[in-house]
Each structure stands twice: as structure tokens, then as C-alpha cells.
Amino acid sequence: MSTAEFEQSVVALEQEFSVPAQQGPVELEARDLSVWFNSRKVLEGVNLAFPKNTVTALIGPSGCGKSTFIRTLNRLHELLPGAALAGEVLYEGEDIYGPTKDPVHIRLSIGMVFQKPNPFPSMTIRGNVLSGLKLSGMKRSNHDEIVEQTLISAGLWNEVKDRLGHAAGELSGGQQQRLVIARALAVQPHVLLMDEPCSALDPASTLKIEETIRELSKDITIVIVTHNMQQAVRVADYTAFFLAAENEPGRVIEQGRTTEIFGNPQDQRTLDYVNGRFG
Amino acid sequence: MANVDLEQRDLQAAATSHRGDRVFNRAITAAAFVSLIVLAGIAIFLGAQAVPVFQQLGFGFVTSTAWDLNSDPISVGIFGMLYGSVLLAIVGLVIAVPASLLLSIFIVFIAPKKLASILTNSVDLMAAIPSVILGLWAFYILNPQAAEWQSLLHDYLGWIPFFQNESGNFLGTPFIAGFILAIMIIPITTSVTREVLGRTPPELINAAESLGCSLWTMLRYVALPYGRGGIVGGIMLGLGRALGETIAVFFVLKLVYDTNWYHVIESGGGSVATLIVSRFGEASGPFEVQLLLAAGFFLFLMTLGVNMLANLIVSRTGRLKK
Incomplete structure (x- = not known):
């Protein structure tokens, strides 16, 4: 092997290993996104891409715009009074705020789980799982199958299979949160947004939800807002760190693989935050 | 364990040992009982009046329809009036419930804040109109108008049994009386439904969205x-109002001692409250007053x-289901 050939193969090898591990196509992407409530700018210039079938954690102190950000990803933001936005959100390559886009379709493709478990109290467990079909007017005939499949995916089936007709309010907080995950899954979303889904739950329930998240990420893309650093490390492939300086809109300070953000952050503020020095 | 000899201490007495609390508690309790006592008092008084009437007339008093004290034996029955009260209330609710629901949905979920508060206040103001004013207004203004609407209903929907009218007289109908009742029910029902819908937890609305x-x-x-x-x-509060309303209905309903089963746009109907108010002033004697009080008892x-x-x-x- 000549020297030139050897150098070439070294370059080739270097290239091969410098590329991050295989990353799927991008499913959802925010481009240059800025968000307002009336005249108050709460987010500025956010660029974030969410690769297909991965989990991305959004971390940062309270009030830095993380929850607002995920509400822009499925067009829930616009339902709040005074809401405004600039930039684009691309879902499967198309702007979800485009003039021909139906917000109902967007919200069905990009589901949401909230901080506080919020099953519908007037419905049974089964009714809750199927409520998305009713609310959105989707027609499906295989209701039994949907109920079983989504409850299995949400890790709740064994606990509730004998009492599907019971009121959802009978379940514990952790079970209710898994029920609303099942409810979100029943309309077959491609993306699931989760806004601090475990902040109201005890550690055991939290671990169950995290298992569920790992399991679900084989088939769907998950974006999770969390204040729990260990949770981000446990569940997320990627992490983005949001921060808002005083009286300034929130910005993404750093983003990348979770191992990088926590193990080798490039920005001093990220390092301070993930080590619990503020926030 | 050996706790047999332990003497329990009286926590109830300790909890109410603060003197101010004790006085306040008793005052509140007494006030609460006053309403019960008044209710019971009315029921007993009316019931006592009804007993001799029932003894004399038997079940005929509530199952027949007539008001003739000159015949022998007298022929008196209030079935048509009781039924009429219900019919008027139903007509009132059929108009008022959808209107109230739509109004509160608009106020809570659709209207901009300012408009919502203007609407809320004006609907609440509707409840402040004295029913005698509404009755007069209905008699002079609404009655001729409503006769037109009813004649249209008859022309186009006359094939529905409810909208049959053989006399050609569209004045003094259950429809118009029910309409006036609806105007009186709407503010009550709307203020309750508005309040209830406004309390839908935002997290449930978020979930639905x-x-x-x-x-x-x-x-x-x-x-x-x-x-x-x-x-x-x-709706129940509205229904209570509708069943007992007197004066407004008295102005617009042609009281007939007969049972108008379902011809809501046919002249003539019954109402216990209206019967009482229309007969009371010219009652032929203590027995007729007693009859009217007995009618009141059954309305109650x-x-x-x-x-x-x-x-x-x-x-x-x-x-x-569990």
C-alpha cells in the first residue's frame, strides 16, 4: 500500500467515524421560529430538527418557552388569546402553518400529552381511549382492537383489561397518565409531544412512563419537555437546552446528542444548568 | 393492647369551645331551619285545606275537569289545569332550553370578552322585568304578532298534530303563554348554564383540542x-318558575275548563296558578276559596x-356503570 493510498483510507475511515451514528430522516423541524403573546416575545430564532423515531428532550429553567415551543409544533399555540408566530414548522417537509393545512389533521398527526393527567371524567376507560376518534370525527370499525393495542403500547392493558367500562377517575395518577398516552395513540399520530408528563407522578409511575416512551420511540417521534435531568439522560437520544435571559425571549443555547449535552457541553451555561448550578 | 381502661376525651366539645363560634353556629343552624319550617308550614296549611275538599269530591277533584259551583252536586275538577300547567311549561322549555344553551355557548366559547360581558349583563337584566309588565307587553304587543306566527305554523306545519287549529282563533293559546314563560325562563337557565360551561376545566379543553x-x-x-x-x-329552576308563574300567563292565556291535550296553537288552555288568580277575587264563598287552596296544594x-x-x-x- 502506497503512502497516498494509506492516507486516503485514513481520511475515509475518519469520515466514517466522524459522522454521528446513523440518523433517520427528519420528521419534524422548527425553522427560525419566533413566538409572541401579544407584544411580548417569548421565543426567538429557534432552529430544531427532530429525527424520525427518536426521543428529544427539551430542558431548561421554568419560563424559558419550552412548553410554548411544543404547543407551536401541533398548532395548539394559536388557540391562546394574543398568540402570534414567525418562521416555519415543517412536518414531513411541509409547513404546518401553510394556507392549505387543516389544523385538525396536524393535531391528529402530532399528538400531545400534558403535564397533569387529564382523562375525560365523564367517560369510561374504554371511552377515553376512543375519545379522539369521536372528537375528530375519524371513522374506525375495529374499536376493540384499537383499545387493546393502544393500552398495550401505553403499558396499561394488564392493569385495566377487566374494567374497561369503569370510570377513568378510578385510576391512579400514573395510570391516568398512561391512559391519556393511549388516548393520544389511538388516533395514530406520527409524533407525540409530551409536556412534563411525569411532573405530577411518583417515581415508580415515572419509571413506567419512561419505559413506555422508550418502547413507543421505535415507531413514533417523541418530543418531551422535562425538568428532570436524569429523565432526559434515561429516555432521550437528543437534548436541546433552552434559556431565557431576564426580560429576553427564550433561545436554544445548545442542542445535540444527549450524551454530548450532558457529558461534554460546549456552552458554559449548559454545563452550569445540567450540573444543577442554576435553574 | 391494654387500652381498656383508657378514657376517651371529648373532642367535639373542645372543637366548639370557642364562644363566638358557638353563637355563630347556632344562628346559622336556626336560619337554615327557618326555610324548612316555612316550607313545611305552607305544605301543612295547604294540605289541611285540601282534606275537606278531597273528602267531598274524592279523586274526581284531580281527575276531572270542570268548575261549576251552581250545579247540584257541584262539578269541580282541576285535571285540565294541572295538565295545562305542565303543557305550558313544556312549550316554555322547548323554546327556552335551546335558546339558553346556544346563548351560553356563545358567551363562553365564542364571543369576545367585551361582548360576552354585555350579553351576560343584559340577559341578567331580563330577569328583573316584573312579570306583570311582561304580561301587559305580551297582551298588547306580542299577542297579535304571535297570532301571525302561529297562523304560519298552522299553514305550513299543520300536518303535525301539535300545530292543528280548527277555530281559526290564534289568540290566548298555550303557545303564546309558553312563549312568555320562555322569556322568563331564559335568564335563569342561561345564567346557570353559562356558569357551568364556563367551569369546564381548561385541561379537558386542551385535551380535546x-x-x-x-x-x-x-x-x-x-x-x-x-x-x-x-x-x-x-333547566329545573326554569321549570319551577314556569309551573308556578301566574300573572304573565293570566294576561295572555284564555282559561278554559277543559283539557287542551296538545293543540298548542289552539285558543284556550289551563293553568293552576292562573285559575287561582282569576277565580280568587270573585270567589262565591269560603268553599270556593278552599277549592282554590286545594288546587294550590296539588300544584305544590x-x-x-x-x-x-x-x-x-x-x-x-x-x-x-361500575
Whole structure:
């Protein structure tokens, strides 16, 4: 092997290993996104891409715009009074705020789980799982199958299979949160947004939800807002760190693989935050 | 364990040992009982009046329809009046309930804040109109107008039994009386349903929105089921008002001692309250007054019964199967 050939193969090898591990196509992407409530700018210039079938954690102190950000990803933001936005959100390559886009379709493709478990109290467990079909007017005939499949995916089936007709309010907080995950899954979303889904739950329930998240990420893309650093490390492939300086809109300070953000952050503020020095 | 000899201490006495609290508690308790005592007093008084009437006339008093004290034996029965009260209330509710619901949905979920508060206040003001004023207004202004509407109903929907009219007289009908009742029910029902719908938890609305709801599906599957008990309660309050309303109905309803079963746009109908107010002034003697008080007793019973039935319906439908 000549020297030139050897150098070439070294370059080739270097290239091969410098590329991050295989990353799927991008499913959802925010481009240059800025968000307002009336005249108050709460987010500025956010660029974030969410690769297909991965989990991305959004971390940062309270009030830095993380929850607002995920509400822009499925067009829930616009339902709040005074809401405004600039930039684009691309879902499967198309702007979800485009003039021909139906917000109902967007919200069905990009589901949401909230901080506080919020099953519908007037419905049974089964009714809750199927409520998305009713609310959105989707027609499906295989209701039994949907109920079983989504409850299995949400890790709740064994606990509730004998009492599907019971009121959802009978379940514990952790079970209710898994029920609303099942409810979100029943309309077959491609993306699931989760806004601090475990902040109201005890550690055991939290671990169950995290298992569920790992399991679900084989088939769907998950974006999770969390204040729990260990949770981000446990569940997320990627992490983005949001921060808002005083009286300034929130910005993404750093983003990348979770191992990088926590193990080798490039920005001093990220390092301070993930080590619990503020926030 | 050996706790047999332990003497329990009186925590109840300790809890109410603060003197101010004790006095306040008793005052409140007494006030609460006053309403019960008044209610019982009215029931007993009316019931006592009804006993001799019932002894003389038997069940005929509530199952027949007539008001003739000059015949021998006298022929008196209030069935048509009792039934008429219900019919008027139903007509009133059929108009008022959808109107109230739509109004509160608009105020809570659609209207901009300013408009919502203007509407809320003006609907509340409607409740302040004295019923005698409404009655006069209905008699002079609404009656001729409503006769036109009813004649249109008759022309186009006359094939529906409710809208049959053979006399050609559209004045003094159950429809117009029910319409006036609706105007009196709407503010009550609206203020309750508005309050109830406004309390739909935002996290449930959020959940529905994230599942791609429309306003209609959100209302149907989330807000209305959540507020069901309160909404039915509001309707019941309206129904109570409708069953007992006197003066406004007195102005517009042509009272006939006959049973108008369902011809809501045919002249003539019955109402217990209107019977009482129209006969009381010219009662032929103490016995007729007693008859009227007995009629009042049965109106009281009927209202009570309707309310209990409604409560039963609410508790039945509100429960999920276990």
C-alpha cells in the first residue's frame, strides 16, 4: 500500500467515524421560529430538527418557552388569546402553518400529552381511549382492537383489561397518565409531544412512563419537555437546552446528542444548568 | 393492647369551645331551619285545606275537569289545569332550553370578552322585568304578532298534530303563554348554564383540542357531559318558575275548563296558578276559596314531584356503570 493510498483510507475511515451514528430522516423541524403573546416575545430564532423515531428532550429553567415551543409544533399555540408566530414548522417537509393545512389533521398527526393527567371524567376507560376518534370525527370499525393495542403500547392493558367500562377517575395518577398516552395513540399520530408528563407522578409511575416512551420511540417521534435531568439522560437520544435571559425571549443555547449535552457541553451555561448550578 | 381502661376525651366539645363560634353556629343552624319550617308550614296549611275538599269530591277533584259551583252536586275538577300547567311549561322549555344553551355557548366559547360581558349583563337584566309588565307587553304587543306566527305554523306545519287549529282563533293559546314563560325562563337557565360551561376545566379543553376536536365535538363529548348535572339543574329552576308563574300567563292565556291535550296553537288552555288568580277575587264563598287552596296544594305537590323526578334523572344519567 502506497503512502497516498494509506492516507486516503485514513481520511475515509475518519469520515466514517466522524459522522454521528446513523440518523433517520427528519420528521419534524422548527425553522427560525419566533413566538409572541401579544407584544411580548417569548421565543426567538429557534432552529430544531427532530429525527424520525427518536426521543428529544427539551430542558431548561421554568419560563424559558419550552412548553410554548411544543404547543407551536401541533398548532395548539394559536388557540391562546394574543398568540402570534414567525418562521416555519415543517412536518414531513411541509409547513404546518401553510394556507392549505387543516389544523385538525396536524393535531391528529402530532399528538400531545400534558403535564397533569387529564382523562375525560365523564367517560369510561374504554371511552377515553376512543375519545379522539369521536372528537375528530375519524371513522374506525375495529374499536376493540384499537383499545387493546393502544393500552398495550401505553403499558396499561394488564392493569385495566377487566374494567374497561369503569370510570377513568378510578385510576391512579400514573395510570391516568398512561391512559391519556393511549388516548393520544389511538388516533395514530406520527409524533407525540409530551409536556412534563411525569411532573405530577411518583417515581415508580415515572419509571413506567419512561419505559413506555422508550418502547413507543421505535415507531413514533417523541418530543418531551422535562425538568428532570436524569429523565432526559434515561429516555432521550437528543437534548436541546433552552434559556431565557431576564426580560429576553427564550433561545436554544445548545442542542445535540444527549450524551454530548450532558457529558461534554460546549456552552458554559449548559454545563452550569445540567450540573444543577442554576435553574 | 391494654387500652381498656383508657378514657376517651371529648373532642367535639373542645372543637366548639370557642364562644363566638358557638353563637355563630347556632344562628346559622336556626336560619337554615327557618326555610324548612316555612316550607313545611305552607305544605301543612295547604294540605289541611285540601282534606275537606278531597273528602267531598274524592279523586274526581284531580281527575276531572270542570268548575261549576251552581250545579247540584257541584262539578269541580282541576285535571285540565294541572295538565295545562305542565303543557305550558313544556312549550316554555322547548323554546327556552335551546335558546339558553346556544346563548351560553356563545358567551363562553365564542364571543369576545367585551361582548360576552354585555350579553351576560343584559340577559341578567331580563330577569328583573316584573312579570306583570311582561304580561301587559305580551297582551298588547306580542299577542297579535304571535297570532301571525302561529297562523304560519298552522299553514305550513299543520300536518303535525301539535300545530292543528280548527277555530281559526290564534289568540290566548298555550303557545303564546309558553312563549312568555320562555322569556322568563331564559335568564335563569342561561345564567346557570353559562356558569357551568364556563367551569369546564381548561385541561379537558386542551385535551380535546390536541385530539383534533371541532367546537361541536368538544361541546358534545366534553363540555356538555361535564356540565350535565348543572345544566339539568338550571333547566329545573326554569321549570319551577314556569309551573308556578301566574300573572304573565293570566294576561295572555284564555282559561278554559277543559283539557287542551296538545293543540298548542289552539285558543284556550289551563293553568293552576292562573285559575287561582282569576277565580280568587270573585270567589262565591269560603268553599270556593278552599277549592282554590286545594288546587294550590296539588300544584305544590306536582312541582315537588317534577323536581324529584328530575333529580332522579340527573343522578341516574350522571353515573357511569361500575
